[in-house]
Amino acid sequence: MRNTVLIPTYRRPQDLSRCLLALQAQTKPVHQVIVVVRDTDAETWQFLAEFPEHNLPLHTVTVTQPGVVAALNAGLTAVTGDILSVTDDDAAPHPDWLERITAHLVADSCIGGVGGRDWIYHGDKLEADSQAVVGKLQWFGRVIGNHHLGVGETREVDVLKGVNMSFRTQAIGQLRFDERMRGTGAQVHFEMAFTLAIKRAGWKIIYDPQVAVDHYPAQRFDEDQRNNFNEIALINLVHNETLVLLEHLPPLRRAVFWFWALLVGTQDSLGLVQWLRLLPSQGQLAGQKLLASWRGRWQAHRQFVISYPVNQTE
Structure with missing residues (x-):
């Protein structure tokens, strides 16, 4: 199965460099890397013009609208792989990331989505706690995330996290990311809308902590500044x-x-x-x-x- 990796990016060329280098080091070679860049993002365009691609099949897509939803939908139009893996520009997938994702989808044709742990680093400090319950929607509507703390065996979940989520392109079909999601950058919970739609269509969504990326939360350039109230x-x-x-x-x-x-x-x-x-x-x-x-x-x-x-x- 051919893997496409989709990376929306905005004004974080140093982080993007680390991400692309991690994709070059994959044990299963990537078929296609799509980087979606804002038309006004001069520093990222300059970085990509100078980036030594080597054997990385890099494809760029231009987007004119702000927000991760517009970027991802623009990238979806260029996907040619059997598997679509989405990650952030401030993440670095582990070397066996694509290999493990592919193994799950090959082993069970009912699986439509695969997610895993994102190991969060704040500078040199790693969030190393652990949680058994990950990505679950409780019956009364409370959503439990914990994707960055998941431990244990592979299991079915309801929701994946945008920094580390992969889908069988057959399961995606004509589905697109929900353009009603508000925000001019992160558009929090966009991935919940997408994964729940795939689950409603009858596909299994699984979480495997061994499908891992290192995550270095970087500066955002919108109203959502993570832990500061806005x-x-x-x-x-x-x-x-x-x-x-x-x-x-x-x-x-x-x-x-x-x-x-x-x-x-x-x-x-x-x-x-x-x-x-x-x-x-x-x-x-x-x-x-x-x-x-x-x-x-x-x-x-x-x-x-x-x-x-x-x-x-x-």
């Missing part, structure tokens, strides 16, 4: 998460989700209980996060109502 970024995050879940959950579970989301929530998408928990330590900031979370929920509800008749006819 009202717009939080509204976008909650909107994206809520919209995906409203479309995935059946009506009864959708109602339970609304009750849980507004009353409890998570530390990223606050409900009343999470607000009370954070209030002693964060004070007014906790209130800002709660209001932003509720705005994101409401805006997703409105988007869902607009989209729902279309979804029912598909």
Whole structure:
């Protein structure tokens, strides 16, 4: 099976260099590497013009719109492999990454998606904790990630992480990344929409901690600055998460989700209980996060109502 690797990138040429060098070192040679670059990203274009490709089958795609969704959809149009593997420009796949991905897809024709662990480095410090539960959507709508901490055997999951996810191109078919995802860069939860759609189509999604990449979270050039609060970024995050879940959950579970989301929530998408928990330590900031979370929920509800008749006819 031929492997295509798709890398969206923006203004991080040093990180991209590390990623491409890791692909050159794969034990299973890559068939095609697609790097999607913004038309205005002069520093990345300069880097690619000087990069020593050697035997790396590098193909560039230009995108004019901001955001990872537009970049990935532009890259999808150029895919020629039987397997599509997506990673970030600030990640470096382990040498056996493509070999392990291919082995899973060859062994079981029902598998549509394969994900694995991203070992996160903050400078020289590695996040080396471990979690057994990874990539699961609980019945009431809470999503458990933990992809960067997964241990144990290969198992079925519901959601993969964008830095380390691969798909059988047959399973993708005409599916595209959801352009309703908000944000001008990271567009958090875009991968949840994609993987849940593939799972709904009847394909198995698996997670294998041995399918690994090293992840060096780099600077973002949008409103989402990771751990720093930004009202717009939080509204976008909650909107994206809520919209995906409203479309995935059946009506009864959708109602339970609304009750849980507004009353409890998570530390990223606050409900009343999470607000009370954070209030002693964060004070007014906790209130800002709660209001932003509720705005994101409401805006997703409105988007869902607009989209729902279309979804029912598909």
